[in-house]
Amino acid sequence: MRKALMVTVEVDPERVESRLGAGEMLCPSCPDGVLVRWGFARARRVVGVAEPVRPRRSRCRTCAVTHVLLPVTLLLRRAYLAELIWAAVAAKAAGAGHRLIGARLGIPASTVRGWLRVITGRAEAVRHWFIAVAVTAGVDVSIPKATGSGCGDVLGAVGAAREAIAARFGERSVIGAVTSARAAVACSGARLLAPGWPPVPMSGHPTPVGPDVAAADGSSSRG
Numbered sequence: 400m401r402k403a404l405m406v407t408v409e410v411d412p413e414r415v416e417s418r419l420g421a422g423e424m425l426c427p428s429c430p431d432g433v434l435v436r437w438g439f440a441r442a443r444r445v446v447g448v449a450e451p452v453r454p455r456r457s458r459c460r461t462c463a464v465t466h467v468l469l470p471v472t473l474l475l476r477r478a479y480l481a482e483l484i485w486a487a488v489a490a491k492a493a494g495a496g497h498r499l500i501g502a503r504l505g506i507p508a509s510t511v512r513g514w515l516r517v518i519t520g521r522a523e524a525v526r527h528w529f530i531a532v533a534v535t536a537g538v539d540v541s542i543p544k545a546t547g548s549g550c551g552d553v554l555g556a557v558g559a560a561r562e563a564i565a566a567r568f569g570e571r572s573v574i575g576a577v578t579s580a581r582a583a584v585a586c587s588g589a590r591l592l593a594p595g596w597p598p599v600p601m602s603g604h605p606t607p608v609g610p611d612v613a614a615a616d617g618s619s620s621r622g
């Protein structure tokens with residue numbers, strides 16, 4: 400399978416265009432490369448977004464590697480807004496089951512169950528990852544206690560990372576408003592639910608406000 404590389408960027412396509420045009424987007428695959436416009440990725444429907452999303456593709460002037468620029472509201476290979484997925488994780492942490500969550504959010508219960516299974520299955524590793532992000536970004540970070548629930552632990556750790564990022568860079572950064580869902584996307588290189596964890600090697604990344612990067616198979620989209 401051909402692997403496309405992916406970079407998480409802000410939601411506003413005009414800002415993405417202007418940063419690309421100004422040579423302000425750096426290549427994550429080589430030391431000094433600059434990304435330039437290189438067409439678009441396949442348009443995709445995303446639940447929670449009215450218009451189909453058509454991510455910009457870019458190519459490095461130096462190493463010629465192409466990268467899909469995925470907005471920070473989207474997780475790799477998921478056809479739902481990250482905020483919706485995050486709402487499901489939060490509801491699970493609060494004790495709801497996948498059927499109730501699905502009914503509340505208007506999402507098939509089986510889809511919700513799939514998300515929660517992935518999160519629960521990697522909860523400990525995800526918790527460690529985001530606590531490391533919080534400690535890297537923050538000062539006097541208080542480490543959230545284990546809750547006994549996988550989703551609860553992930554929620555707490557991502558919340559701590561969000562707090563640390565907002566404290567350091569402000570509530571609005573290059574990714575826009577710093578929500579937990581966006582922190583979860585940006586600091587996982589959009590791979591929170593993608594196959595394989597950790598999402599990127601710990602050395603050098605994750606940079607908390609991105610544009611954060613990860614090697615990822617960004618070609619397909621599913622539940």
Ligand SMILES: [Zn+2]
Binds near residue numbers: 426429433461462464
């Ligand atoms: Zn490059």
